[in-house]
Amino acid sequence: MIEAKRLSKHYGRTVAVDDLSFTVNPGRVTGFLGPNGAGKSTTMRMILGLDRPNGGDVLIDGQHYAGLKHPLRKVGALLDAKWVHPNRSARAHLRWLAKSNRLPVSRVDEVLEMVGLTAVAGKRAGGFSLGMSQRLGVAGALLGDPEILLFDEPVNGLDPEGILWIRQLMHRLADDGRTVFVSSHLLSEMAQTAQDLIVIGRGKLIAATTTEQFIHDATEDRVRVRSPQASRLRELLAGQALVADDAVDGALVVHGLAASVVGEVAAENGIVLHELSPQRGSLEEAFMQLTKESVDYHAHD
Numbered sequence: 473m474i475e476a477k478r479l480s481k482h483y484g485r486t487v488a489v490d491d492l493s494f495t496v497n498p499g500r501v502t503g504f505l506g507p508n509g510a511g512k513s514t515t516m517r518m519i520l521g522l523d524r525p526n527g528g529d530v531l532i533d534g535q536h537y538a539g540l541k542h543p544l545r546k547v548g549a550l551l552d553a554k555w556v557h558p559n560r561s562a563r564a565h566l567r568w569l570a571k572s573n574r575l576p577v578s579r580v581d582e583v584l585e586m587v588g589l590t591a592v593a594g595k596r597a598g599g600f601s602l603g604m605s606q607r608l609g610v611a612g613a614l615l616g617d618p619e620i621l622l623f624d625e626p627v628n629g630l631d632p633e634g635i636l637w638i639r640q641l642m643h644r645l646a647d648d649g650r651t652v653f654v655s656s657h658l659l660s661e662m663a664q665t666a667q668d669l670i671v672i673g674r675g676k677l678i679a680a681t682t683t684e685q686f687i688h689d690a691t692e693d694r695v696r697v698r699s700p701q702a703s704r705l706r707e708l709l710a711g712q713a714l715v716a717d718d719a720v721d722g723a724l725v726v727h728g729l730a731a732s733v734v735g736e737v738a739a740e741n742g743i744v745l746h747e748l749s750p751q752r753g754s755l756e757e758a759f760m761q762l763t764k765e766s767v768d769y770h771a772h773d
């Protein structure tokens with residue numbers, strides 16, 4: 473479990489993290505979301521003792537990272553995939569990491585296998601693509617078979633097969649009962665990966681909840697309807713709901729009524745339906761809605 477309590481960090485006059493409290497629980501994949509510059513990497517660095525908070529505290533199972541007896545056995549982290557010495561091979565890098573942390577060297581080949589780098593284990597890490605470097609970073613995080621895993625933007629540079637692989641890996645790690653904390657910009661990816669979310673903006677907590685609840689709270693459910701008698705149906709629904717047109721295919725999009733009610737109105741009036749589908753809001757919509765006040769870097773058109 474990771475517990476941040478009233479955590480703050482500033483760099484000169486820039487407030488990177490501002491009175492931030494949250495808990496990351498075991499057995500779940502927890503997504504860490506926020507617009508650019510929201511303070512995600514700074515928070516992750518503070519969890520790992522790489523940055524010192526100006527206020528508050530962050531504990532790993534009740535202890536500071538610096539106080540952990542065998543840090544790599546407790547916490548594995550992927551922060552910056554490119555920090556590997558460029559002339560070392562992937563295997564040599566992991567052997568060095570294992571030896572310097574008193575971990576069994578036999579674990580190196582196991583983690584190389586787990587991340588799919590066995591065939592290139594003897595090659596210079598400096599020649600690796602970003603996706604291969606990410607896999608090597610994940611191998612390093614898994615080396616100590618830790619209970620807690622931190623991944624900062626792990627899907628950066630991965631191809632679709634790599635993205636699926638890392639999603640399944642994170643689910644497996646959480647199913648084992650581990651704590652998995654992962655930051656990402658890719659919201660549709662997070663929607664499929666994270667069961668819980670911690671959302672921050674300008675260093676402050678915006679939401680800490682399940683992914684499902686987050687989407688439910690910030691977006692409105694709606695119903696898509698297609699009918700050869702669409703204008704008649706629209707007239708009938710207009711008194712009870714807001715009815716819009718889908719810009720792409722002209723279907724009716726009904727806000728504020730359940731699909732069952734729309735279906736009943738149609739049936740009572742003998743209207744044929746070609747489609748009646750409840751639509752859920754997306755994580756993108758929910759995220760935009762809840763973070764619009766706290767985006768530091770807008771695209772101006």
Ligand SMILES: Nc1ncnc2c1ncn2[C@@H]1O[C@H](COP(=O)(O)OP(=O)(O)OP(=O)(O)O)[C@@H](O)[C@H]1O
Nearest residue numbers: 483486487488506507508509510511512513514515
């Ligand atoms: N070492 C540093 N020195 C000065 N300012 C910093 C430093 N590290 C981070 N910051 C600033 O702190 C704020 C938070 O940055 P951080 O990198 O933690 O955000 P982030 O949410 O990880 O962003 P991104 O998604 O763009 O990586 C930003 O305004 C950033 O410019």
